Amino acid sequence: MSLGSAAQGSPDSPSDVLRSSGSEYRALFKRNKRNWEGAVVHRLVFACAILSILTTVAILLSLVIQSWGFFSQIPVWEFLGEARWSPILKPRSYGVLPLVAGTMLVTFLGAAVAIPVGLAAATYLSEYAHDKVRRIIKPILEVLAGIPTVVYGYFALTFVTPQLQRIFPDMLVFNALSAGLVMGIMILPMVSSLSEDAMLAVPNSLRQAAYALGATRFEVSTKIVIPAALSGIMAAFIIGLSRAIGETMLVTIAAGATPKLTINPLESIQTMTAYIVQLSLGETPHGSLEFNTIFAVGLLLFLITLVMNVMGYAIVRKWGLKYE
């Protein structure tokens, strides 16, 4: 490569262009359209960021204000302490525990599926799978995440429940088990994808060090990579669970509409979300005490998921290790 001779031979060479511009250096940019554009874009993106915060605040406010109509008549301790939920049918009782238990039962079953399978899938994708295999499996998992939840609901009701009834003949058509298992499948892609991201972020130098000490692939995965990625994995679990707690359509379709304080997964139950749907669709007059129950339940649901998300954030902040 004779760059020097080319520069001398051709008038278009960079050095010639620079010299031919008259002065030695170009002047600095003056304030112009570009700065003006920057300011507009800045304000626009700032407004969008604020909008999401304002929305959250507005939702919280509306929940608090509307549920005030409920808590002004029913004391908080009755709401949280009583063990029977019957706001419409007499004798009336406003104990939210059966709904909370229903939500927790389905969430627990979902977690029992999604946490071990999700972690195993993430370990496989991050530590074991060939690049080719990963390129096939990852998109499939992500398609699973895009299926509408109503489809999962009918999958649970019309496919999973009949299969389970072969094992448990006494099981009701609407039951927590089927909804919980399908819930687990539903949040699986999220749990495994977020866990895998956390595991892929573990530096390769740690894997190499472990292999060089005579560790097997399984030991490298379980003793080095998973512990090093634990904060991210925990956050993935919590985000998955908080999604399960808030999930509505699947449990409305498959889990039943019978508020019941039980831990038996074969029974028909009702979750907090399913109750809100049931009552909103009914003929209960707006503004009545019965109608206001949905805001009280909604507020509680909001607080539970908020606490979980804050916990997830705190875990990442506290135990998230930083590598150089």
Added chain:
Amino acid sequence: MQKQTAKQPETIVPSQLIVKLPDTPDETRTDVVLEVQSLEVYYGAFRAVKDVDMPIRSNRVTAFIGPSGCGKSTVLRCFNRMNDLIRGARVGGTILFRDEDLYGADIDPTEMRSRIGMVFQKPNPFPKSIYENVAFGLRVNGYTGNYPDAVERSLRRAALWDEVKDRLKENALELSGGQQQRLCIARALAPEPEVLLMDEPASALDPISTQAIEDLIKELVNDVSIVIVTHNMQQAARVSDETAFFMVDPEDRAGYMVEFGKTTNIFTNPDDERTEAYITGRFS
């Protein structure tokens, strides 16, 4: 624990059983730990390394020197089969470890790696306690003896014990860079390997930490055979007994070994003029 004042552990490790030979050049076949015969390394279709033949002798420091990209680290990684972990990497030729084919079908690479330890270019302690870092190599190898004693022994051998004995439960990432690297050496020593591979172990460290590592190498070589890759020729001259010089073949961009011999010979009176050119800095 405190009664033990000697720097070196009293336990006999297998490599200590081999009597160190005098410096006279009449080495016998028996002191060869690793015998490299026409080694080649391929990444896919690309031949990255070719024509490497050398003996690695026990209780000696063997240094690999040469310009960047000449394959010296690649060759080092063949010695504990770390290249197995790279997809598409393939090794040709033979490496005999105590007369056994390192790439033989009946060799378990994980078991083998506990006998040929490795220290990397950048300190890479696990994000665990200092104690757990050293104990890890024992755990994965199913060590059943006294763990605290074994951990102390390894930390003493790496000349780190006095600095960390009161803070074994602390996270290893809180140590300084030089301490981290000595911890990585202690960790590699814990399974009591016969060979220690060091891939530019001081290149990320300050001069004082580098000095500490070099002193440590001279001390450790009484118990283990050391192979060290370095881009620092003074370092090779200071610490090694034998030196292999590598270069890149401009024709096929494959790294190959130019010359292997006693370090004093390589640095004062090399056989090959390419070696001399590189040593004296006339090589570009």
